[in-house]
Amino acid sequence: TGDAQDIDVVGSKAYVVTKKNGSAGEFFILSLSNPVAPVQQGEYEVGDHVNAVAVSGNFAYLATSKSGEELVVVNISNPSSPTTAAIVDVPNVSQALDVDVSGSYVYFVTPSSTGGGEFYIYDISNPSDPIFKSGFELGSHVYGVYISGSRAYLSSSKVDKELVILDVSNPVSPAEIGSFNIPLAGANGQSIFYAGGVVHLTTRANGGGIAEYYLLEASDPENINLIGSYDVSDRTNGVEAGVGFSLLATEKADEELMIIDTSNPSTPQKVFSLDLEGDATGVALAECYAYFTSADDGEEVKVVAP
Template identity: 25%
Template sequence: SNTEFYALNISNPQGSIAILGSVEINEDVTDIYVKDGYAYVATDDGSASQTGNEIRRINLSTYMVEDTGNLSDSAEAFAVWFQGSHIYAGTDSTSSEIQVLQSGGESGWDVPRIVETVDLPGSNDMNDIIISGDYAFAGRDTTAGQPEFIVFNISDPFNVTVAGSLEVGSDVNDLYMMGNYVYIATSDNNAEFQIINVTNKTAPTLTGIYNTSRTKDGLSVTGSGSVAYLGTEQDSGQTNNELFLINVSTLSSPTLYSSLEVGSNVIDLSNGSENLFIGTASPNQEVRTVDIANPATPSIVYTYNVTGSRIVNGILYDSSSKELHVTMTASGNNPNYVIFDVSNEVNFIELGGVVTTGDYNMHTLFVGFAGRTFVIAVTNDTGAEFKVIDTTVVESPFVRSSLDIGGDGMGVATTGSYMFVVGTADSQELIVITWGAPEVPEYARFGIYTSEEFSSDSDTTAWNTITWEQSGTGVIWFQTRTASSTGGTALATWMGPNGPGTYYSSTGSTIAISGDATGTRFMQFAAYLYGSGSATPILDSVTLDYSM
């Protein structure tokens, strides 16, 4: 059958051993580790350099491979261990013998957990966050005497620090990064669009501003090439536009390409493959497609009216799937998270949606984690503001899990397996969330340490006592064996105080010599360590006392 993985029922080891299930791997299975209903399998395809899927995760309820992992250096896997949310692989690589993989298993996000929070001075709300490399950039409401633009060092997600900041003097409502510059949408009536130089993360500086000549706040911002797109609050009148296309070819002095009348708050923006998608507060035209091929003459080429009177607060285009993910305010039994097929950007097809409690807030959507299986969103749903939405089947997405973050979530961004959320909680304006059970210490319950051979340099040696020092928690027992020549101990009988099969359990025990020992010049001991799994004994020293 060419089946390499089997699960066997050994409840009656002296009777029949039945096969519970099996999996065809098509490669040699070199090691297995089982935990929480899954088997983590190391494989070797027998070639000089394996090219992928060296680690597999098997669901032991269905006996199906649900996940695979690729090692670097074309390495083959020969050992595997899983703990918390990481897989540890022992390999044949000459440069990275031990490799650590992040388990992408769907079950991980069933238990999102907070691993770090940051409390900023003041009590004003955070509005949005973006990430680039080891740094996160966030904006907050105006705070007297405090900066509204914050740079966080997130190189260690468990120890996030403030790297730098800038006093803007107004609410920072949205951010978009382009190279070493961050575009921000603000409430400053004289500078709704601003450009911040973040080349020096510890000392960001203002590079340029654009004044829309209106008195409405900047709400949303994005960019592409030499054009920045700014969405603002609604400004009454057919000539008071809400979408601005700004020329940022000269960062120090951005100028207007053009503007467009939308007739509503432009709350969020997302770049499509050819057009710009905008989310608005218009109850009949919540989502629109804007033709931006010529930045001097943008035009609305498509509108979509979602069911119910809504405000769209989050909109994000996924270029890999050509889907548009939209979050909005709640409206009865109508979905407030919806997925659209926008392969034709002027003819949306609604694929699926889900009704969740509470409103989704501005800029609160992240799409594509774990191969577009999950969507991460934040809401004002008290006690469950952070939500993980499973979109494996786009026609029927569902909330896989949620988490209480102590206040409304206002923005979310990601790096690796960590989600960075900002919101309204005064004591934790920034929250770092990851998934999977905490990686509590876990040890093997049993292990054997076999010493090297020790020579007394005398054939008439009398071995007297074995003493040892130990720490930690657990039990350590010993056995010894002797021989007349080097290498001879390998054939000798292991002895305890009362012969073979017994063990020295008390330090200072008298050493017993086997009656069939070839001599006593060479000595070897074995230590047997027993722990609980959550704690381990530690062997600190061993002393073998002898006389000649």
């Protein structure tokens, strides 16, 4: 298959997306009845790169690089035979880079656009008929989105705003309520995760001993503070956090998987790393298992257990 790009785990299923995969699919459904030995149940062909996936109920939302089909909604009620539920074409946009779902809305982000913005909200009360609610313009590429409550956390390429926080309580009129410029980091914001008032933000490779993983206190979006950082020494494509630790999907040779101890968030420390035989591209945490996607042809999904 093509290189895996992202993974979402819901219940006993893993949902994996890949780069363009010839005449085969780019969206796969895996059974996790035995979590350490996933079994493919179904696949779906988009015909282009699929960059991210978010699952809610019986539907998967795919952020794709297919022009005219930047967001694809797939009915997964029958895991062995996923089908198209809806396709969203965003004017002036060639691809969607990340996607998240919360309640009755899907949120996705795009590269810098000539009109309409890089952050979009659609009403999915009827997943087969997504309805445009609004777009928000940052004037830069937006690589990651994470929704928590009434706030959207975005990672961007904007020089002075690698983190942007939006109030999305009114879906037709999202408003910026906070931003943060990572000191010294010249690289773009990459992936993002939020929990317990803390934003976990990663960047592309910075070099020169400058970190690629940041913990930011953001419970007050108007007063965001840097808590701590860790120098991965290469691009970090994915992050997910648990209590006292975080998982990083990186491009660091021989250490593509990293586990970081964040019990003292001001001084995060690497406690474990693993060679995945290819760049790590995404990560999902479910119960006591970590699921990583990678560019390792033949083993695109890696399962890590304690």
